[in-house]
Amino acid sequence: MQAVKSSEENLSNQISSLKLSIDNQNDYIESLEDQLGIMSNRVDNLAKQNARVLLAPKQEEEQPKPKAPVSNGDLVVLGSIETVKFEQINQTFEARIDTGAATSSLNAINIQEFERNGNTWVKFNLSTDKAEDAEPTWIEAPLIRYAKVRQSNTTKTHRRAVIELWINLGDVREKAQFTLADRSHMTHPVLLGREFIKDIALVDVSKEFIQTEKQQ
Numbered sequence: 459m460q461a462v463k464s465s466e467e468n469l470s471n472q473i474s475s476l477k478l479s480i481d482n483q484n485d486y487i488e489s490l491e492d493q494l495g496i497m498s499n500r501v502d503n504l505a506k507q508n509a510r511v512l513l514a515p516k517q518e519e520e521q522p523k524p525k526a527p528v529s530n531g532d533l534v535v536l537g538s539i540e541t542v543k544f545e546q547i548n549q550t551f552e553a554r555i556d557t558g559a560a561t562s563s564l565n566a567i568n569i570q571e572f573e574r575n576g577n578t579w580v581k582f583n584l585s586t587d588k589a590e591d592a593e594p595t596w597i598e599a600p601l602i603r604y605a606k607v608r609q610s611n612t613t614k615t616h617r618r619a620v621i622e623l624w625i626n627l628g629d630v631r632e633k634a635q636f637t638l639a640d641r642s643h644m645t646h647p648v649l650l651g652r653e654f655i656k657d658i659a660l661v662d663v664s665k666e667f668i669q670t671e672k673q674q
Contacts, residue, residue: 534630534659534669541670542648544584545624547597551586552673553627553648555661561605561620562654565647566638568594569619571601580619582638586647599623605637628669630658 536555543550566582573579578601585595599621606615618637625634627650634654641647655661662668 533657534628536627536655536659536661537666537668538661538663539646539666539672540627540650541667541673542650543626544597545626546599547584547595549584549595550673551584551648552646553650554644554646555650555655557652557655557661557663559649559651560653561607562634562636562651563618563639563641563649564636565641565644566619567640567642569638571619574600577601580621580638584647586642597623602635607637607639630669632658 538555540553540555541550542553564582565584565586567585569580569582571578571580579598580601581596581598583594584597585592587593602620602622604617605620607618608615616639618639620635620637622633622635625632632654634650641649666672
């Protein structure tokens with residue numbers, strides 16, 4: 459009789475354990491069903507979003523914008539050669555942009571000093587035409603100062619007059635100081651150095667005529 463009672467208790471314990479296991483499995487199944495419902499809602503939302511994108515009207519293709527001057531932030535990018543215009547004479551010349559030179563210089567032939575209203579002025583010919591019958595291109599400007607310039611191949615210094623002129627280079631308009639020297643043996647009558655380009659421009663030495671057109 460005792461054995462039967464013990465067997466019944468064991469069977470009852472097993473049944474209780476089995477019920478507990480079934481309850482745990484049911485809870486797990488409910489948890490999976492909840493997660494499946496959440497994922498199903500997400501899939502439905504994504505499907506609706508994709509449908510709205512596919513049904514959205516196709517926007518017109520943007521027309522290409524006009525080519526803007528090349529720049530780097532607030533600095534204009536210049537080529538190693540650019541065309542500049544001197545406002546005083548309204549003529550254009552090709553200029554070499556040289557970051558290795560501190561100052562700018564002009565090809566000045568037949569430099570003459572004279573006095574005007576108590577101040578010293580200079581007059582010179584900027585013409586690059588070497589023909590004997592070429593018309594001179596005269597420029598007159600107040601003398602700002604004299605600069606001592608030493609050539610790279612000698613220790614001797616030369617005193618050169620310095621003037622100021624307004625020039626235009628593309629969209630850039632600046633008053634620049636130039637030393638006057640005979641540059642007729644150079645390939646370009648105008649040289650723009652670091653003092654001109656600092657704070658306003660960068661130079662891409664691999665290119666020419668970025669901001670301006672080459673003279674014909």
